[in-house]
Amino acid sequence: MKELFRGTLFxxxxxxxSPAWAHAPIMGIGGVLGxxxxxxxxxxxxxxxxxLGVFLGRQQPVARRWEALAFIAALTGGLVVIALIGEAALAxxxxxxxxxxxxxxxxxxxxxxxxxxxxxxIIGGALALDSPPEVSSTAxxxxxxxxxxxxxxxAVALLAEAAGWFRANGALIVMRVLGSxxxxxxxxxxxxxxxxxxxxx
Amino acid sequence: xxxxLFQSLRCLIALALALMPxxxxxxxxxxxxxxxxxxxSHPIFGPDHxxxxxxxxxxxxxxxxxxxxxxxxxxxxxxxxxxxLGVLGVPLPGVEIGIALSAIALGSxxxxxxxxxxxxxxxxxxxxxxxxxxxxxxxxPIGADAVAFSMGFVVATGMLHLAGISFGALSRWPAxxxxxxxxxxxIAVIGLVYLxxxx
Numbered sequence: 550m551k552e553l554f555r556g557t558l559f560x561x562x563x564x565x566x567s568p569a570w571a572h573a574p575i576m577g578i579g580g581v582l583g584x585x586x587x588x589x590x591x592x593x594x595x596x597x598x599x600x601l602g603v604f605l606g607r608q609q610p611v612a613r614r615w616e617a618l619a620f621i622a623a624l625t626g627g628l629v630v631i632a633l634i635g636e637a638a639l640a641x642x643x644x645x646x647x648x649x650x651x652x653x654x655x656x657x658x659x660x661x662x663x664x665x666x667x668x669x670x671i672i673g674g675a676l677a678l679d680s681p682p683e684v685s686s687t688a689x690x691x692x693x694x695x696x697x698x699x700x701x702x703x704a705v706a707l708l709a710e711a712a713g714w715f716r717a718n719g720a721l722i723v724m725r726v727l728g729s730x731x732x733x734x735x736x737x738x739x740x741x742x743x744x745x746x747x748x749x750x
Numbered sequence: 751x752x753x754x755l756f757q758s759l760r761c762l763i764a765l766a767l768a769l770m771p772x773x774x775x776x777x778x779x780x781x782x783x784x785x786x787x788x789x790x791s792h793p794i795f796g797p798d799h800x801x802x803x804x805x806x807x808x809x810x811x812x813x814x815x816x817x818x819x820x821x822x823x824x825x826x827x828x829x830x831x832x833x834x835l836g837v838l839g840v841p842l843p844g845v846e847i848g849i850a851l852s853a854i855a856l857g858s859x860x861x862x863x864x865x866x867x868x869x870x871x872x873x874x875x876x877x878x879x880x881x882x883x884x885x886x887x888x889x890x891p892i893g894a895d896a897v898a899f900s901m902g903f904v905v906a907t908g909m910l911h912l913a914g915i916s917f918g919a920l921s922r923w924p925a926x927x928x929x930x931x932x933x934x935x936x937i938a939v940i941g942l943v944y945l946x947x948x949x
Contacts, residue, residue, distance in 0.1 A: 592897045656823050693760040722819045730904050733830035737900035740834035741890060747838075 579689060584696020587680060589704060592675055593738065597644055598704045600651035600731045601672045603724050605705070606712020607660035613709055616662070621702045622667040627677025628694045629673055640678035642739065647671040649735035655728025658721070788904025792886065798944050799882055800851050801937045803857035803907060806875055806936075807914020808930060810922050812860055817868055821875045822911035826904055829883035838886020839905075845888075846948040848881030848885040853941025860934025863927075929937065 601620065605613045613712055641725060646669050654660060682693040712724065803825070810821040817823050836840070840929025857876065859862070864876075886903070917933065 571832075592901065596897075653827070656827060725823055726819060726908070729827050730908060731902045733826040734897070734900045736830040736834050737837070737887075737890075737903065738896040740837040740887070741896040741900065744837045745840075745896075 552592070553718060553722060563667055567628070580692040581696035581699065583678075584693035584698075585700030585703075586696075587682075587693065588697040588700035591646070593641065593644065593735075596700070596731055596734065597648045597651075597672050598701060598745025599667060600648050600655065602705050602708020602730070603655050603712045603728065604651045604668070605660075605665065606661055606715075607655070607710035607724075608664065608665055608713075610664035610713065612662040612665065613713060616665040617706055617709055620673040620705055621698075623670040623673030623702055624677050624698055627674040628680070628698050631678050631681050632690060633696055637682050640675045642742070643671060644675035644679055645735045645739045645742075647675060649732050649739065652728045652730070652735060654675070656732060658723050658725055673701075677712045734738060758831040768831070781926070786898040786902040788891075788905075789899035790906045792889070792899075792903050793906045796885075798853065799938075800910060801940055802849065802856060802878065802882060803910035804850045804914035804917070805853065805860060805934065806938045807916075808860045808918040808934060809856055809871070809875075809914075811915045811918025812863065812930060813865060813868075813871060818872055818915060818918075820868065820872060822908065822915070824872050824876050825879045825882075825911065826907050828879035828884070828908065829900055831902070832880040832883030833887035833890065836884040837890050839888075842884045845881050845885050847945065848878065849885060850941050851857070852878035852881060852949050854938050854945060855941075857936070857938030859933045860933050861938055863931060871898075897931035 587594075590600070592610070605616055605620075608616065650664075651668055651672070654664065677698070680697045682690045682697075684690055686691065715721075715724075793803065806821050806825050816917040832842075834858075856878065859866075859871075859874075890899070890903075918930055923931045
């Protein structure tokens with residue numbers, strides 16, 4: 550009982566939604582902290598991190614840690630690329646597709662390691678490429694990107710360990726329902742974005 | 751109904767409440783501010799959708815584990831796929847009739863205390879979710895704040911299921927069982943009215 554409530558409280562705190570400021574830096578908060586908050590407070594990024602964390606939590610500890618490392622490697626690579634090119638088209642779409650797949654896998658309670666690797670890499674890369682810092686100073690860009698990377702990596706690591714810790718039946722049900730909601734949201738967002746693009750050319 | 755189930759329900763309600771953001775200002779792709787509230791109210795202000803989604807929860811609670819959580823997992827997933835087809839303009843004939851039939855069928859299942867195999871129940875719920883999803887999808891505003899709107903929409907759907915499950919939990923007691931079956935009967939009758947209007 551206590552374990553389940555602790556888990557839910559943890560998930561609630563991580564998923565607490567706040568106003569979405571798109572990809573603008575958070576007013577008054579810059580640097581590493583601003584970057585970390587950027588990674589956590591953009592709703593679709595937060596949703597992807599939760600989905601990946603829960604998915605990794607369903608794996609065996611060794612596989613979980615290797616897949617988390619793959620995520621961090623892809624995230625780091627993506628952050629370097631976005632620092633160099635400034636903008637990457639379709640990164641948000643890839644992120645949503647991978648999030649929808651993760652949500653579906655969580656909902657059906659199937660977490661094979663052979664899917665964990667590519668999905669962790671796609672989420673890491675797409676999340677980084679969808680995080681272009683909108684500031685002019687190079688030093689500030691680097692600080693924000695480091696913050697984004699740290700925020701996302703710490704969030705996934707914590708979520709994966711927490712999800713791995715909760716193995717009771719009730720916690721599993723909560724995760725499966727959460728997975729179905731995440732998949733449904735990702736599918737609807739993706740379709741709305743595609744329809745908007747088609748409508749606006 | 752097991753203790754685990756009530757714990758899960760409480761956790762899901764807490765999670766759903768935590769998912770409600772206060773303001774959603776951005777990601778509006780063409781300046782149309784349709785936010786979390788818009789998405790949340792979208793399924794709630796359609797009585798035909800409300801009764802069917804509550805019926806899914808009622809029936810799940812009536813069937814017990816694992817249907818109680820499996821049916822509300824199947825419904826939003828299938829609904830989202832069908833919603834995407836509706837958003838993208840893929841036509842589906844007889845949507846209104848399908849929605850009315852969903853209320854009649856699901857309400858009748860509860861009223862008759864039907865206990866089909868789990869896969870049949872999931873298939874039935876999934877099939878009806880197609881009509882609900884498509885209807886919502888065609889009504890979704892293009893250019894909406896997609897993330898906040900979709901979050902509101904899915905959370906509201908989940909809350910309606912939870913409302914049904916909470917009421918369905920009364921079926922543990924003999925009097926509650928009668929009340930739940932009566933609720934199923936009412937849902938089926940309302941579905942008949944919708945079917946008559948849609949023909």
